[in-house]
Amino acid sequence: MANSLGQSSSRTTETIRKSEHLWFKDCGLVIRTGNVIFRVSGEILAAKSPVFRDMLQIPQPSDGETIDGCSVVCLPDDPHDTTAFLRALFDSEFFEPYPSETDFNTIYGVLKLSNKYLIDFLRRRALIHLSCRYPTTLEGWTGSTPMSWKIEPDLLIPVINLAREVSALWVLPAVFYALCITTPHHFRALARGVPFRDGLARLTPADLEIFLEGSYAQRECASAMLQFLWHPEHLQGCTTYGRCYVARCAERKYREGLQYQLGYQPLELWGEAEWRQLAPGICLHCVGRMKDMHRQAVRAFWDDLPVKYHLPCWEDLELMKEIAFA
Ligand SMILES: [Zn+2]
Known part of the structure; x- marks a missing residue:
């Protein structure tokens, strides 16, 4: 358990507590976020982050707050984020590179603050973890890329907000797609927000509009995914097309419910x-042609996915990702 302090040596009377993992007695800087204090090395922070370097060069006022004789720097960041960020920096086993296992809370804090305080190696490491769930290629989506963290529906809105904040736009097509899959769960999430940190996370009004339009378009694609069952009537090269067409139409009727049950996830339809x-009544030639048409429909849907959610095309998104990972 973390230690509680009744008060620091000056000004503060609010109950504050020492971070359980980040209180190094041989270090001379105390950082305070909310009611949590961290005692770490200012020199290491300054060496890793140009923002901290500049901040720590500003002389502290002589009557400034001190704790255990160390000057205190107050930061406006969330204590959960700060804990994850400082642990990633000072405990080398806490946040190891992908594919080591981690969790979204850690990725969120590390990415948000390494982006803010310009610590490139941590930003890159967190972006690679974040991106593993949200590929930029169809092969990545349908393949078996190892995942380093677990997702649940309530985290999708915080993932979108984080990606916007750190300009990781390349994850957004797949995250919006995944949010649409959670229908009807997301209706409540969109209206009320989802619990995150100590409050509620909501989509921005701009993203809400983009998502509502995009998810409608995504749902509308379900029909195109199954079109190979009935269109065209005569598949070129088939010698028994009358019988094949009847069997395809019967299959369509049998599968009609799919479009409604799984319509929100065209790629998995x-x-x-x-x-x-x-x-069994469909000839092998027609089955081959139907598979080709389905593959083309899936490819066309994937290629068009960023546009549905008002994002740059895949090529541009992949370029952004390549630059961020370099
Ligand atoms: Zn046939």
Whole structure:
């Protein structure tokens, strides 16, 4: 448990507590965020961050707050974020590079503050962790990329807000897609916000508008994903097209519910299981053509995904990611 202090040596009467993991007695700088204090090395912070270097060069007033004889620097950041950020900096095993396991709270704090205080290696490390769940290629989405952290529906809005704040736009198409999948859960989340840190996280009005329009467009694509079942009537090269068309239409009727049940996730609407269960009356030639058409529909949906959510095209997003990871 963290220690509690009744008060510091001057000014402060609010109950404050020492950070459990970040109180190094041989270090001379105390950082305070909210009611949590951290005792760390100002010299290491200054060496890693140009923002801290400049901040710590400003002489402290002689009557400034001190704790255990150390001058106190107050920062406006969230104590959870500061804990994650300082631990990542001072405890080398706390936030190891991808694919080591971590969690969203840690990524959030480290990324937000390494971005703010310009600590490039931590920013890059956190961005790589964040991005592993939200690929920029279809192969990445359908493949089995190792995930270093777990997601739950309530975290999607904080992920979007974080990505906006640190300009990690390349994750957004896949995050918006994932948020749309959580229908109808997200109706409540959009209206009320989701619990995060000590308050509620909401989409900005601009992102709410983008999401509502985009998720409607995403839902509308369900029909295009299954179009191979009925269009065109005669697949070129088929010698039994009358029989095949009847079987395809029967399959369409049988699968109609899919469009409604899984319509919010067009990429997952039709997969290996559905191909295996396809009506036996369809000739192999038609099955081959149908697979080609489905592949093309999936590809077209993926290619168009950033545009649905008012984002730059995949090529530009991948370039941004490449620069951020370099
Ligand atoms: Zn056929």
